[in-house]
Amino acid sequence: MSTTDALQESYQRYLNQLFDAKLLIPSGVKGVYGRSGTFENVIDQFEQYVTRQTRDMKPEVVRFPPVFNRQHYAQTDHIYNFPDLMGSVHSFMGREPEHAELLHKFQCCGDWAHDLDATEVMLAPAACYPLYPSATGTLPEGGRLVDLKSFVFRHEPSDDPARMQSFRMREFVRLGTPEQALAHRDFWLENAQRILKSIGLDVQPVVANDPFFGRGGRQMKATQRDQHLKFELVIPICSEEKPTAITSCNYHLDHFGSVFKINSADGAVAHTACMGFGLERICLALFKHHGLNISQWPESVRKLLDLS
Amino acid sequence: MSTTDALQESYQRYLNQLFDAKLLIPSGVKGVYGRSGTFENVIDQFEQYVTRQTRDMKPEVVRFPPVFNRQHYAQTDHIYNFPDLMGSVHSFMGREPEHAELLHKFQCCGDWAHDLDATEVMLAPAACYPLYPSATGTLPEGGRLVDLKSFVFRHEPSDDPARMQSFRMREFVRLGTPEQALAHRDFWLENAQRILKSIGLDVQPVVANDPFFGRGGRQMKATQRDQHLKFELVIPICSEEKPTAITSCNYHLDHFGSVFKINSADGAVAHTACMGFGLERICLALFKHHGLNISQWPESVRKLLDLS
Numbered sequence: 001m002s003t004t005d006a007l008q009e010s011y012q013r014y015l016n017q018l019f020d021a022k023l024l025i026p027s028g029v030k031g032v033y034g035r036s037g038t039f040e041n042v043i044d045q046f047e048q049y050v051t052r053q054t055r056d057m058k059p060e061v062v063r064f065p066p067v068f069n070r071q072h073y074a075q076t077d078h079i080y081n082f083p084d085l086m087g088s089v090h091s092f093m094g095r096e097p098e099h100a101e102l103l104h105k106f107q108c109c110g111d112w113a114h115d116l117d118a119t120e121v122m123l124a125p126a127a128c129y130p131l132y133p134s135a136t137g138t139l140p141e142g143g144r145l146v147d148l149k150s151f152v153f154r155h156e157p158s159d160d161p162a163r164m165q166s167f168r169m170r171e172f173v174r175l176g177t178p179e180q181a182l183a184h185r186d187f188w189l190e191n192a193q194r195i196l197k198s199i200g201l202d203v204q205p206v207v208a209n210d211p212f213f214g215r216g217g218r219q220m221k222a223t224q225r226d227q228h229l230k231f232e233l234v235i236p237i238c239s240e241e242k243p244t245a246i247t248s249c250n251y252h253l254d255h256f257g258s259v260f261k262i263n264s265a266d267g268a269v270a271h272t273a274c275m276g277f278g279l280e281r282i283c284l285a286l287f288k289h290h291g292l293n294i295s296q297w298p299e300s301v302r303k304l305l306d307l308s
Numbered sequence: 309m310s311t312t313d314a315l316q317e318s319y320q321r322y323l324n325q326l327f328d329a330k331l332l333i334p335s336g337v338k339g340v341y342g343r344s345g346t347f348e349n350v351i352d353q354f355e356q357y358v359t360r361q362t363r364d365m366k367p368e369v370v371r372f373p374p375v376f377n378r379q380h381y382a383q384t385d386h387i388y389n390f391p392d393l394m395g396s397v398h399s400f401m402g403r404e405p406e407h408a409e410l411l412h413k414f415q416c417c418g419d420w421a422h423d424l425d426a427t428e429v430m431l432a433p434a435a436c437y438p439l440y441p442s443a444t445g446t447l448p449e450g451g452r453l454v455d456l457k458s459f460v461f462r463h464e465p466s467d468d469p470a471r472m473q474s475f476r477m478r479e480f481v482r483l484g485t486p487e488q489a490l491a492h493r494d495f496w497l498e499n500a501q502r503i504l505k506s507i508g509l510d511v512q513p514v515v516a517n518d519p520f521f522g523r524g525g526r527q528m529k530a531t532q533r534d535q536h537l538k539f540e541l542v543i544p545i546c547s548e549e550k551p552t553a554i555t556s557c558n559y560h561l562d563h564f565g566s567v568f569k570i571n572s573a574d575g576a577v578a579h580t581a582c583m584g585f586g587l588e589r590i591c592l593a594l595f596k597h598h599g600l601n602i603s604q605w606p607e608s609v610r611k612l613l614d615l616s
Contacts, residue, residue: 029428037369061345065474066374069336083400088421091463092391096522113426120337155399166373214404
């Protein structure tokens with residue numbers, strides 16, 4: 001059996017275990033699942049644990065819906081770098097004659113969706129994307145620290161239960177001077193390890209890169225790695241050889257600051273950094289490492305996550 | 309000033325108050341807003357209140373992501389009845405030459421999104437839509453009672469702060485015999501009034517209809533009203549004359565049961581009914597009726613919602 005086949009089999013086996021244990025609910029689409037109350041409660045409790053751990057930092061809490069402004073999307077370089085992952089929202093904007101045409105195509109099993117019109121929104125590819133355009137202007141003295149969470153979309157259908165198309169990301173974002181942004185990234189690289197290790201997830205930090213598209217993307221990946229802009233915390237879920245990133249810590253330099261005209265209090269272009277917990281992946285890692293039955297998880301983990 | 313102008317002005321005034329109070333954050337798209345921590349906390353606390361009120365019923369908790377299977381969408385009659393509200397998710401599925409074409413169109417400000425391909429998913433138009441296809445088969449004795457929540461999408465850009473394009477719906481759905489479904493709808497029509505009145509929202513029940521599309525839709529609206537299938541609980545938010553539905557109680561007869569082949573334990577086609585709380589609308593109604601400053605809300609409301 002090839003390595004790819006073995007990996008594929010391992011994905012299917014774990015996915016079926018999750019379905020059998022009624023933790024995830026199949027939808028007929030790869031990477032799109034319902035979540036049971038048990039699964040959701042682990043995510044809720046992990047989130048509350050993180051909230052308790054960050055209370056002293058007094059972050060501003062902001063929550064965005066899963067859709068965001070198409071014009072803001074167009075200002076980022078997502079369409080250049082990750083076109084294959086995008087989610088563009090389309091709808092029917094015609095009147096009755098066009099509706100009749102749409103239904104005709106639909107009934108004849110044609111590509112009925114092709115003639116829909118692009119709406120004003122895209123699906124957010126990361127929880128922090130909608131924040132930057134809302135921060136245009138001058139930051140307060142000391143910059144901003146923002147606590148975000150949202151459903152994000154990445155079109156990458158996969159059998160890997162940890163590679164969902166629609167999942168939640170809890171992020172802490174720093175907007176300020178280069179020093180503040182870099183310190184945030186470095187603090188969270190340590191702090192997220194401490195949090196995850198405390199609940200029995202023995203993560204390893206690795207230098208990482210985003211999945212830039214195409215041949216041109218190779219150079220981007222190399223540059224990102226050389227500059228040590230992105231770190232991930234990884235842990236095996238379905239494979240020891242290919243561990244899964246459950247947290248990502250990124251320093252964006254002045255990228256979002258210049259695109260969305262965000263300045264720090266001293267007038268310079270703001271730098272930004274974000275740390276994101278992949279909530280479904282963390283939940284899947286917990287079930288993988290502690291077992292599918294929460295009542296048998298280590299007492300210390302159950303206590304920290306208030307699961308007793 | 310015409311009634312329409314007066315209503316429009318009232319929308320804008322309340323929306324600006326919500327922006328000024330930093331409860332909602334503008335995104336540049338009508339009906340798409342960020343939510344502050346204060347706004348979110350009211351929603352969280354209302355949800356926990358509802359959870360406490362329903363604990364004895366022991367509903368199954370299930371949570372679906374904001375996207376759902378396009379094939380399941382095609383099995384419903386949404387494209388016939390509400391085409392103008394749909395959200396169809398499209399992505400780029402080409403290789404490098406097609407990417408170059410996409411970027412060319414994008415850079416020349418063409419309709420770059422038109423050539424994207426439809427993905428396997430649509431945005432869910434209601435929290436309960438993804439549940440029915442997952443329930444195909446025979447229900448357990450006594451049927452099922454399911455507690456759902458998700459972000460739903462309706463493409464209806466509006467200045468009315470209560471008419472969001474992307475918002476959360478908390479639903480309780482009953483699948484079973486006609487008697488069980490109807491009893492669920494009637495129970496919740498009473499129970500939701502009790503819950504909402506207890507937090508100072510003096511809602512009125514009204515017979516309602518869904519916003520069926522086009523001229524053919526007029527007949528559908530009339531039939532739905534005649535059969536008393538849908539009730540809403542309404543309360544003024546921006547207008548006394550046009551109060552806003554903040555809760556909806558619907559009896560679907562055997563519609564979803566026959567489309568998705570769901571049978572009750574006795575082998576008959578299952579009937580279904582759902583009750584949905586519009587979480588953002590309830591939150592907006594609370595701020596409208598009790599004021600933008602939570603510390604000045606009635607003590608009884610603050611106590612029930614644990615906001616002290």
